[in-house]
Each structure stands twice: as C-alpha cells, then as structure tokens.
Amino acid sequence: MLPGNQVPATLSIGTAASSAARIVSFRNAIRWDIVRHFAPTALPFAALGVWALSRVNPVYLSLLLGLFLLGNLPLLFRKPAPNVAVKPVHVARLHVLGAAAGFISGFTGAVGLVFNGFYYRLGLRKEEIVATRAANEIMLHLLKVILYAAFGLLSARAAVAGLAVAMAAILSSILMKHLLPYLHDRLFHHIGHAAMVVAGVMMVIAAGGQIARQEDVTLHFAHAAEEVTASLSWQQHTFAVEWENGDELELSHRVRLPSATSPDLFQPHGFVLHVSPRTGIQAVRVWGSSRTNSRPATPS
The missing domain is CATH 2.40.128 (Lipocalin)
Incomplete structure (x- = not known):
C-alpha cells in the first residue's frame, strides 16, 4: 500500500496509540526502574535511525531482523522452563538496549518483538512486560513521528494508514486488558515466541521479495x-x-x-x-x- 520508506512512519503512529492504550490499561505494572534508564539513550539513537532511513534502504536490515526472529523457532519446541526469578537490572545493559532499540526502531518503524527475550530474561510478569514495553516505546514513537514528518517520510496516505492501525491497536489493548489475567505466564511466553517466529517469516518473505525486485x-x-x-x-x-x-x-x-x-x-x-x-x-x-x-x- 505504501512506499517502503513510509512504512516506518505508519507503524510508529499505530504503535504510539497502542502504547498509550496499554499504559492506561496496565499503568500499575510499569517498571519505572527500567524505563528511566532505557529512554534517555533510546531517544537520540531513534533520531539517528530516522536520519539513516532518509538515506539508506531499510530492506536489508529488515531481512537481518527477520532472520534474527526466526532464531526463536527452537524455543517453540523446548520444554517449558520453570518460572524465572526476578533478576537485578544492570544499568549499562539497559543503556545498550535502549540505544539498539532506538536506532533499529527509527530505521524500521517498530522492533518490540526483537527485544522480547530481554524482558523475559529479567523475570518480569506478563503484565509488567506489556506495561513496561509500552512506557519505553511511547516517547520513542512520538519522537519518530515528528522526525518522519520533518524528513518528508510521512505522507497523508501514510498518516491515514497509521490511524487505521492505531484504531485496531487500541481495540486490541482493550481486549488484552480483560484476557491477559487468564493467561498463564508460560503460555504468554510461548505465544510471544510464536509471534516472533511468525513475524520473522513475514519479514524475510517481504524483504526477500523487495530485494529480488530491486536488485533484479x-x-x-x-x-x-x-x-x-x-x-x-x-x-x-x-x-x-x-x-x-x-x-x-x-x-x-x-x-x-x-x-x-x-x-x-x-x-x-x-x-x-x-x-x-x-x-x-x-x-x-x-x-x-x-x-x-x-x-x-x-x-x-
């Protein structure tokens, strides 16, 4: 529906709306000790990612991310592990994570699934994962929408598509508020791994097709x-x-x-x-x- 360099702007509009809805629904589960170290490095690197998008084709990075997500396939067949204990948060790792997430997010539009494993390893509950990810991402996506518009990567058509994604994301967040308490943490993680694999397959297919057309x-x-x-x-x-x-x-x-x-x-x-x-x-x-x-x- 859209040129490749306008897709990240559409995704950012939808994800920002989804993040806002999830913050409202799960505000009491936000881990602010993670957010306050994630955001300061994510924001400037997101700006760097948007600048890179205006000059470089993101399709090759999408292909690499798709292959990375496919690495979760063995986890679908692994015996469920016992509940992970809460682990201490290393500040340096949070800054590195924020920088990586910010840059890749600015370059591709959304990378929440790519860093799901990080939240799993911290031992966060499912509500904490949903809420903390939303708090980490909302400022990131609002900044990116402004930058996309400034770099000429946000057209009227992309904005309309983004609003459609946003409406669906808000409805999804409202539904998850009532459904999430009934999901066991292990099932939640299993669904997350399956979502990462499916996203990886779709990204590899889409990016591979674009590369085949562009490079003949x-x-x-x-x-x-x-x-x-x-x-x-x-x-x-x-x-x-x-x-x-x-x-x-x-x-x-x-x-x-x-x-x-x-x-x-x-x-x-x-x-x-x-x-x-x-x-x-x-x-x-x-x-x-x-x-x-x-x-x-x-x-x-």
Whole structure:
C-alpha cells in the first residue's frame, strides 16, 4: 500500500496509540526502574535511525531482523522452563538496549518483538512486560513521528494508514486488558515466541521479495536427460551450477561488463570450474561472448 520508506512512519503512529492504550490499561505494572534508564539513550539513537532511513534502504536490515526472529523457532519446541526469578537490572545493559532499540526502531518503524527475550530474561510478569514495553516505546514513537514528518517520510496516505492501525491497536489493548489475567505466564511466553517466529517469516518473505525486485534477482532451474542446471542472477552477475553426463560438475560465475569498443554493448567475463573423473579439474577464464574464445588455465 505504501512506499517502503513510509512504512516506518505508519507503524510508529499505530504503535504510539497502542502504547498509550496499554499504559492506561496496565499503568500499575510499569517498571519505572527500567524505563528511566532505557529512554534517555533510546531517544537520540531513534533520531539517528530516522536520519539513516532518509538515506539508506531499510530492506536489508529488515531481512537481518527477520532472520534474527526466526532464531526463536527452537524455543517453540523446548520444554517449558520453570518460572524465572526476578533478576537485578544492570544499568549499562539497559543503556545498550535502549540505544539498539532506538536506532533499529527509527530505521524500521517498530522492533518490540526483537527485544522480547530481554524482558523475559529479567523475570518480569506478563503484565509488567506489556506495561513496561509500552512506557519505553511511547516517547520513542512520538519522537519518530515528528522526525518522519520533518524528513518528508510521512505522507497523508501514510498518516491515514497509521490511524487505521492505531484504531485496531487500541481495540486490541482493550481486549488484552480483560484476557491477559487468564493467561498463564508460560503460555504468554510461548505465544510471544510464536509471534516472533511468525513475524520473522513475514519479514524475510517481504524483504526477500523487495530485494529480488530491486536488485533484479532471478533463479532458474532446468533438467534434461543427465544434465541439471541451476543458476542465480543478481544485477550483472550470474552464478550457475551444472551436473553433466551423470558424473561431471561445473561451477561458473559470469559478469556482464560494458564492451571496451561500445559502452552500449555488454560482454560476459568470469570463470568456469569443471570437475570430471576423466579429465580432472579444469579452470577456464571467460573472455568475450563465447567459451571457445576463453583462455583455459592449466588443468590441476
């Protein structure tokens, strides 16, 4: 619905409204000892993240975050651990967490799920997690909305979409106020891990699709008789693997470079590595449009 660089602004509007609703619903469970050390470093780093967003494509960071969230998959099948005891809060770790959360949040819009594990390890109750996260995030998202608008990353369409997300988030917070007391802490953690895995899958799929379109990434597979070929094309590069004659392997990399005589024409350059039980290993340098014009290296 929106250009990629306007999505974080929409998410921030919705998350700010959700945080406000959760603060109202669970205000007595807020751990202020965590909030007062988290926010001071999160806010300036959020501004740095918004500035970076105005100059860098966030899709690669989204892909990395998606892969990070997928790391929670083994936790879904792990035997539930006993209730975690409350652990002391290390101030230095809170400042590092605030800086990381602020920067990544400014760059992608929302990262609450990414840092869920931190709150789990502190031994917070489910109400404390919901309330403390909301208190940590509300100032962060309000600041980001202002910065997104200042950097030209908040359009009227993005604002309308953000308001729609905000209305749904507020209704969700009202529902959770009545539902959360009936959830066991272990079930709450299990749902949290499942949500992180689902979010990771969606982020990897979405970011992977965007990268494929932006970088002109294509995959090709062919099978005929005793030959199997698979190739990956990325911008001017093509990587290929071929299985020939039932027992020969060929690996190749070609890059399309402008011709020295005509910049409008492109010629493939690269290398081919051929492995055969009969001829051994051969490395061939590719020059020009045909392998017949290549410069073969001495077989090893």
